[in-house]
Amino acid sequence: MIGRIRIRYHGAVPGAGMGKREFGQKVLKPGFYKMGRHWHANFAKKHFTHAGAREYGYYKRKGDNLTVGSKRWKRSYAGQKWRKKGHNLPLVFKGEARRLSRMANIVANSKGVKVKLTKLNKLNFRNPKSRINMRAEMTRVSTAEAEVLTRQGDEEMGRRITVDASTSTVTIK
Numbered sequence: 001m002i003g004r005i006r007i008r009y010h011g012a013v014p015g016a017g018m019g020k021r022e023f024g025q026k027v028l029k030p031g032f033y034k035m036g037r038h039w040h041a042n043f044a045k046k047h048f049t050h051a052g053a054r055e056y057g058y059y060k061r062k063g064d065n066l067t068v069g070s071k072r073w074k075r076s077y078a079g080q081k082w083r084k085k086g087h088n089l090p091l092v093f094k095g096e097a098r099r100l101s102r103m104a105n106i107v108a109n110s111k112g113v114k115v116k117l118t119k120l121n122k123l124n125f126r127n128p129k130s131r132i133n134m135r136a137e138m139t140r141v142s143t144a145e146a147e148v149l150t151r152q153g154d155e156e157m158g159r160r161i162t163v164d165a166s167t168s169t170v171t172i173k
Contacts, residue, residue, distance in 0.1 A: 021110075023110075024109075024110025024111075025110060026160060027157050027160040027161055028110040028111075028157065029108050029109055029110050030108075030156055030157075030160060031153040031154070031156040031157035031160065032108040032109070032110075032112055032113040032153060033106060033108035033113060034152055034153060034156040035113055035149045035150075035152055035153040035156075036106040036107075036108060036113035036114070036115045037106055038148070038149060038152045039115055039141070039145070039149060040104045040106065040115050043141070043145050044101055044104070044115075044117075045098075045101070047090070047091060047101075047137070047138050047140075048089055048090065048091050048092050048097075048098045048101075049089065049090070050089070050090065052090070053090040055142050056137060056140040056142060057140075058090055058132075058137050059131060059132045059137075061076075061077050061078055061090075061132070062076045062077040062078065063076025063077055063078030063079050064078050066078070066079075081093065090137075091123065091134055091137065091138060096122060097120060097122050097123060100117070100119040100120045100122070101117055101120050101138075103117070103118075103119050104116065104117055105118055117138070120138070123135045123137075123138050
């Protein structure tokens with residue numbers, strides 16, 4: 001799993017007459033914003049599926065390894081959730097976390113992007129005796145997703161660089 005995606009540029013700043021600060025504001029910031037928006041639109045909802053739980057390596061909940069229908073399974077978290085709610089989706093009990101994850105505040109600057117799921121504070125609660133950390137599970141990015149996100153950001157940044165480089169200033173006397 002990837003905790004943070006880093007993009008580093010070496011050498012001269014591309015684009016004639018563009019300083020480092022201007023490059024950050026005109027090129028990097030929109031590229032990072034597009035990466036954050038793409039993650040939220042396409043990958044955030046996968047965290048609430050069984051396929052996402054396997055891909056991100058979620059810890060097993062109590063009862064996931066037990067035989068379905070056995071006495072121990074019925075008393076476990078998975079069995080109670082199945083009996084009360086009719087599903088066994090990860091990070092979902094009543095569906096409130098999945099619903100609240102649709103609202104995001106995407107904040108980008110020239111150093112990176114943060115997708116803030118401010119209303120999703122339910123995942124911050126944690127049993128101190130359990131190793132399950134739902135917040136960490138929700139914020140994981142797989143290697144395949146990281147490649148897609150860097151490609152998205154790179155395309156946007158490349159487009160911004162070529163637009164700026166193609167602009168020329170002519171002085172008329």
